[in-house]
Amino acid sequence: MFNIKRFDVDADSTGSSPSTTTAAQDRLAKLNSRLNKNKAFVSPTSAPEQRSQPFKDHNKSRPSDTKHYGKDQPKEISYKRTREFEEARVAKEEAKRGKKWEKKAKELKDSDLIPNDVRLAMKAEAEAEAAGLKTPVVPTPAPSSLPADSSLQAEEDKDVDMEGTYDVEPSAQAIDMESEEQGLGDMKKFLDDAAADAALADVALVPLPSFEAKEISATEKERAKSMGVPDWLAHPTKIEPDTNTPIDAPMFGFSPRLIKQCKKAGIEDCFAVQTAVIPVLMRARHLGDIRKAPGDLCVSAPTGSGKTLAYVLPIIEILSQRVVTRLRALVVLPTRDLCIQVKETFETFVKGTDLKIATSTGQNSFAHEQNILVGDINSPVVLGGHSRIDVLITTPGRLIDHIKSTPNFTLQHLRFLVIDEADRLLNQSFQDWLYHILTAIHPSDRRLTEKAHHHSHQSGMDALSQQNQMSDDEKLGLGLVQIKTDAYGFPIHDAIAPGFLPSFFDLPESDVEDSKALSVQKLLFSATLTRNPAKIASLQLSDPQYVAVQEVGEAGEEKQKYTTPAGLTEHMIVCETSEKPLMVLHLLHHLQVRSALCFTKSVESAHRLYKLIQLYEKIRTNPSLMPAASTPKAKQDASKEKRKEDEESDSDSSDSSDSDSGDSDSSDNDSDSSDDNSSSSSDDEDDDDASDVEKEAAKDVEMENVEARTATPPPEAAEVSATTALSSTKAIVVAEYSSDLPKAKRQAILRAFNAGEIQLLICSDLISRGMDLSPVENVINYDSPVYMKKYIHRVGRTARAGKTGTAYSLVEMQEARHFKEMISKAGHWEKIARIKVKDQEVKDLVPAYKVALEGLKEVLVTASRSSRKGHFRGHNM
Numbered sequence: 001m002f003n004i005k006r007f008d009v010d011a012d013s014t015g016s017s018p019s020t021t022t023a024a025q026d027r028l029a030k031l032n033s034r035l036n037k038n039k040a041f042v043s044p045t046s047a048p049e050q051r052s053q054p055f056k057d058h059n060k061s062r063p064s065d066t067k068h069y070g071k072d073q074p075k076e077i078s079y080k081r082t083r084e085f086e087e088a089r090v091a092k093e094e095a096k097r098g099k100k101w102e103k104k105a106k107e108l109k110d111s112d113l114i115p116n117d118v119r120l121a122m123k124a125e126a127e128a129e130a131a132g133l134k135t136p137v138v139p140t141p142a143p144s145s146l147p148a149d150s151s152l153q154a155e156e157d158k159d160v161d162m163e164g165t166y167d168v169e170p171s172a173q174a175i176d177m178e179s180e181e182q183g184l185g186d187m188k189k190f191l192d193d194a195a196a197d198a199a200l201a202d203v204a205l206v207p208l209p210s211f212e213a214k215e216i217s218a219t220e221k222e223r224a225k226s227m228g229v230p231d232w233l234a235h236p237t238k239i240e241p242d243t244n245t246p247i248d249a250p251m252f253g254f255s256p257r258l259i260k261q262c263k264k265a266g267i268e269d270c271f272a273v274q275t276a277v278i279p280v281l282m283r284a285r286h287l288g289d290i291r292k293a294p295g296d297l298c299v300s301a302p303t304g305s306g307k308t309l310a311y312v313l314p315i316i317e318i319l320s321q322r323v324v325t326r327l328r329a330l331v332v333l334p335t336r337d338l339c340i341q342v343k344e345t346f347e348t349f350v351k352g353t354d355l356k357i358a359t360s361t362g363q364n365s366f367a368h369e370q371n372i373l374v375g376d377i378n379s380p381v382v383l384g385g386h387s388r389i390d391v392l393i394t395t396p397g398r399l400i401d402h403i404k405s406t407p408n409f410t411l412q413h414l415r416f417l418v419i420d421e422a423d424r425l426l427n428q429s430f431q432d433w434l435y436h437i438l439t440a441i442h443p444s445d446r447r448l449t450e451k452a453h454h455h456s457h458q459s460g461m462d463a464l465s466q467q468n469q470m471s472d473d474e475k476l477g478l479g480l481v482q483i484k485t486d487a488y489g490f491p492i493h494d495a496i497a498p499g500f501l502p503s504f505f506d507l508p509e510s511d512v513e514d515s516k517a518l519s520v521q522k523l524l525f526s527a528t529l530t531r532n533p534a535k536i537a538s539l540q541l542s543d544p545q546y547v548a549v550q551e552v553g554e555a556g557e558e559k560q561k562y563t564t565p566a567g568l569t570e571h572m573i574v575c576e577t578s579e580k581p582l583m584v585l586h587l588l589h590h591l592q593v594r595s596a597l598c599f600t601k602s603v604e605s606a607h608r609l610y611k612l613i614q615l616y617e618k619i620r621t622n623p624s625l626m627p628a629a630s631t632p633k634a635k636q637d638a639s640k641e642k643r644k645e646d647e648e649s650d651s652d653s654s655d656s657s658d659s660d661s662g663d664s665d666s667s668d669n670d671s672d673s674s675d676d677n678s679s680s681s682s683d684d685e686d687d688d689d690a691s692d693v694e695k696e697a698a699k700d701v702e703m704e705n706v707e708a709r710t711a712t713p714p715p716e717a718a719e720v721s722a723t724t725a726l727s728s729t730k731a732i733v734v735a736e737y738s739s740d741l742p743k744a745k746r747q748a749i750l751r752a753f754n755a756g757e758i759q760l761l762i763c764s765d766l767i768s769r770g771m772d773l774s775p776v777e778n779v780i781n782y783d784s785p786v787y788m789k790k791y792i793h794r795v796g797r798t799a800r801a802g803k804t805g806t807a808y809s810l811v812e813m814q815e816a817r818h819f820k821e822m823i824s825k826a827g828h829w830e831k832i833a834r835i836k837v838k839d840q841e842v843k844d845l846v847p848a849y850k851v852a853l854e855g856l857k858e859v860l861v862t863a864s865r866s867s868r869k870g871h872f873r874g875h876n877m
């Protein structure tokens with residue numbers, strides 16, 4: 001009973017009770033009477049004896065033993081009159097002097113310091129007013145619940161004062177130092193009212209939609225059992241991919257604000273994954289401090305199916321009811337680019353709330369990040385920590401750094417832990433990241449867990465583990481934990497999460513207070529979620545559910561191991577390794593593939609291909625770059641010369657047969673297209689059309705070198721341009737994207753690609769997962785992936801959000817067998833169409849391609865020479 005927190009329960013915010021006028025009036029009356037009569041809110045986190053015997057006068061002396069927090073000392077938590085209370089008292093006096101509360105309330109309307117009961121009263125008043133009913137008088141709130149001036153929040157933002165006056169949970173915030181006379185009688189009333197509020201909230205909730213879980217075949221069940229897959233994982237709640245639901249459907253319980261933001265962003269319906277996941281999350285809309293932890297969720301849905309919004313929307317909606325800024329949502333992602341992308345998504349939908357979102361990826365200095373996360377790192381450390389943000393989006397490495405080294409950074413208030421691209425992250429044991437997160441969110445198990453960890457990592461125990469194995473007294477002794485004290489030397493009231501209290505203090509057992517469950521809900525997302533029981537077990541999930549978006553066959557069998565987007569068309573081209581660049585040119589010039597992402601196996605491979613295609617395009621559109629020997633005119637001359645020689649030799653009856661077969665091929669080409677004399681693209685024109693990035697790339701020194709080398713002597717433009725079928729078209733703009741590039745350049749490239757200025761973006765697997773680049777119409781697997789998961793993620797960069805797209809995989813002869821096996825095993829072979837490209841089809845591309853290949857050698861040699869020089873210089877310095 002005691003755990004039902006009235007501040008965390010807001011029936012109105014469900015947005016799903018359209019005609020709440022009567023209910024609102026009832027509740028308003030209830031709130032009014034409570035606010036007028038019941039001034040005593042006692043923190044549920046306080047010790048029982050303190051709740052029943054509040055200090056008579058805060059300024060009077062207190063028992064001298066209140067400073068002792070050691071395990072064997074009598075425990076008592078002291079409360080300071082925080083600045084809110086002080087402000088509240090002043091405000092009340094002002095109100096008494098004639099300044100009306102209503103005015104104050106209006107000023108404070110947007111402040112997040114306004115307590116929820118006052119907010120509720122104001123909301124109910126507005127509802128009653130809107131319904132044309134008599135406006136009830138908003139009561140003068142008790143000093144304890146009257147918020148501080150809204151400028152306080154601004155002050156917090158500016159870091160003017162980090163004295164920790166907001167370090168109480170909303171529910172604990174309302175302790176009233178002037179209400180001792182009310183005693184336990186009011187306590188009972190408070191509990192009843194809290195229960196009534198909770199009941200109201202329950203009424204407003206809409207029951208969970210049920211999805212028909214198709215029966216799993218006996219074989220599947222047997223297989224899962226034999227593999228040790230837990231029941232919940234073997235029996236997912238399945239939802240068919242095309243199950244869309246209007247965004248304002250009551251089952252989501254979204255507020256009008258959020259619905260408006262969604263519609264503004266073009267979201268009218270929730271996609272299948274959102275239809276399945278959002279109601280489950282919105283059902284447990286409390287902010288924490290409950291007896292039963294909300295169940296965890298594992299979600300598997302195809303690429304581009306909208307998994308990001310499936311967690312972003314409910315997190316925003318649930319957190320928007322918070323009063324005090326705390327770190328309540330943590331999103332962990334494998335790459336920096338994904339962090340930036342997810343932050344942008346949050347920012348789109350967070351408008352109209354005062355939630356603060358931040359990323360921590362290591363791209364800024366550590367000190368800068370610390371300041372964003374907790375403010376002044378020299379502020380006294382409080383056990384409840386301090387946060388300037390509500391949502392943190394981060395990569396595992398940087399997160400661990402903050403857990404270890406940022407004072408006041410804590411995960412104890414976490415309500416949501418999202419692990420996106422979960423299977424990728426679970427494969428990554430980097431810095432033992434999962435262990436550190438789980439330790440930071442599971443306080444009660446901490447010492448035990450760390451002991452176990454200590455035994456298994458005897459040699460490599462880190463500083464954090466050492467600290468955590470110390471008793472609080474030891475920590476205090478070493479100054480690792482400073483308890484902030486007031487002017488009297490008493491510890492300052494701290495916002496320790498209820499679930500964490502027992503890990504810091506030996507609190508006396510009480511028959512009123514139940515132990516608190518952790519409020520954190522773990523949410524795992526991926527298009528290829530692992531079902532490996534060991535990996536899943538490592539997450540220590542609580543009461544988990546598995547939701548899968550997938551097509552289900554007649555007999556309930558999964559059609560494919562991984563579901564791909566419905567609008568995706570897949571092809572494979574089997575070819576020789578040496579032919580692969582030519583195949584890319586074939587796709588570009590004969591199949592008109594544009595807006596394409598081309599994946600290679602490494603950064604180096606991406607760079608080489610980028611340079612080659614860039615050279616090819618330069619040569620194709622600028623005939624003067626073709627060496628004289630390969631121009632049609634030169635070839636005609638050579639051939640005339642040869643005929644002459646042959647005639648002469650015939651007359652001599654000699655047996656000479658040294659003709660150049662390469663040339664004869666080329667001659668064929670030349671004669672095929674000798675009428676194309678419209679080489680409209682000059683170098684300058686190319687540059688005009690190219691993006692900034694492309695222009696920059698065109699200035700590459702190596703490139704200039706190659707041009708200088710190949711530009712001898714200028715042949716007839718008309719004839720050279722005829723060497724490829726599309727020579728008169730403008731150069732295709734190609735760019736490379738890799739982790740080697742500086743952040744600013746990477747962002748510029750993505751912007752240019754999104755703006756349609758780059759037609760082919762060659763990249764390594766850095767952006768094969770999660771990245772949402774809307775223009776991608778085609779994916780080229782230049783180096784075919786060895787694992788199915790990688791294939792799924794790469795091809796999933798196209799055909800997103802219900803659109804269509806095409807994927808081409810270039811499969812080398814020697815890889816063909818493995819590729820087929822991999823695809824077949826995933827039940828996917830039928831979906832892939834095989835394309836056979838005949839030599840004849842690419843003939844026209846060959847001459848310029850050969851020249852580009854020669855140029856590439858030069859480029860690479862030059863680049864390697866200059867990098868060696870740089871290396872040498874570096875050593876000398």
Ligand SMILES: Nc1ncnc2c1ncn2[C@@H]1O[C@H](COP(=O)(O)OP(=O)(O)OP(=O)(O)O)[C@@H](O)[C@H]1O
Pocket residue numbers: 266267268269270271274301302303304305306307308309526527769770771772774796800801
């Ligand atoms: N309900 C919706 N209505 C319209 N567009 C949507 C909706 N939900 C998501 N989208 C859009 O769909 C695209 C893909 O969404 P998202 O990036 O979340 O996919 P994903 O499932 O996370 O894919 P991946 O597995 O590749 O990470 C985004 O551009 C997003 O804005």
